[in-house]
Amino acid sequence: MHLASFMKVNEMFTGVYRIDGKLATKSIVPGVRSYSEELAQSNGEEYRLWNPYRSKLAAAILNGLKHFEFNDKSAVLYIGAATGTTASHISDVASDGRLYCIELSERNMRELIKVCEDRQNMLPILADARYIDSYKESMEECDVIYQDVSAREQASILKINSRFLKKGGYAYFVIKSQSVDVSKDPKEVFESELRSLSGQFEVLEKIRLEPYDKMHLFTVLKKL
Numbered sequence: 731m732h733l734a735s736f737m738k739v740n741e742m743f744t745g746v747y748r749i750d751g752k753l754a755t756k757s758i759v760p761g762v763r764s765y766s767e768e769l770a771q772s773n774g775e776e777y778r779l780w781n782p783y784r785s786k787l788a789a790a791i792l793n794g795l796k797h798f799e800f801n802d803k804s805a806v807l808y809i810g811a812a813t814g815t816t817a818s819h820i821s822d823v824a825s826d827g828r829l830y831c832i833e834l835s836e837r838n839m840r841e842l843i844k845v846c847e848d849r850q851n852m853l854p855i856l857a858d859a860r861y862i863d864s865y866k867e868s869m870e871e872c873d874v875i876y877q878d879v880s881a882r883e884q885a886s887i888l889k890i891n892s893r894f895l896k897k898g899g900y901a902y903f904v905i906k907s908q909s910v911d912v913s914k915d916p917k918e919v920f921e922s923e924l925r926s927l928s929g930q931f932e933v934l935e936k937i938r939l940e941p942y943d944k945m946h947l948f949t950v951l952k953k954l
């Protein structure tokens with residue numbers, strides 16, 4: 731569905747907009763949908779509405795995220811890209827940058843490849859992020875890591891991959907307590923995951939994602 735023209739467009743962060751109150755990114759591939767997102771036209775530009783129930787980064791922005799450290803030139807390592815929903819919006823923002831999209835599931839990868847075919851700045855990499863040897867040669871030093879994996883070893887995956895992050899770079903680390911240990915209190919899991927990263931990262935923000943998501947803690951870290 732295309733929304734009508736003459737809407738109020740405000741830029742919240744580099745490349746992130748509020749359009750009549752809804753979150754959106756400016757599409758780098760007008761006319762193309764990466765999932766079932768709504769499109770909106772304004773002043774000759776096409777925007778893709780960004781659904782906070784489908785993307786934890788969108789939910790974090792709506793819940794008051796302060797550090798949005800992506801820009802048009804960002805090099806991003808995206809760990810757990812799934813079918814490319816959130817990655818496609820980061821790809822709109824990092825229009826002249828590069829997104830290295832790591833995904834373990836072959837099924838998700840098939841969908842992700844279709845998204846990457848439309849978007850020149852996204853590179854799909856079928857790999858297990860616990861073992862970087864298979865993709866380390868394809869990597870450059872990155873400005874940002876975005877990690878959202880449904881795996882048990884979440885902090886350890888970030889630690890291993892932080893060698894690709896420049897000093898002073900940012901990590902968006904989404905923690906799913908149930909994947910780490912379903913028997914523990916989620917708060918305990920969140921704290922112990924962050925504690926294990928304390929020598930390598932400073933914690934800048936912790937954001938709960940309710941009402942959009944109840945299972946994750948969204949954190950922003952800076953590499954020391």
Ligand SMILES: C[S@@+](CC[C@H](N)C(=O)[O-])C[C@H]1O[C@@H](n2cnc3c(N)ncnc32)[C@H](O)[C@@H]1O
Binds near residue numbers: 812880
């Ligand atoms: C919650 S989904 C990610 C959703 C995605 N970030 C988005 O917002 O569009 C988690 C993904 O992590 C992937 N994953 C789990 N373990 C992984 C691993 N060790 N290496 C790479 N990807 C992994 C899963 O296959 C799944 O697609």
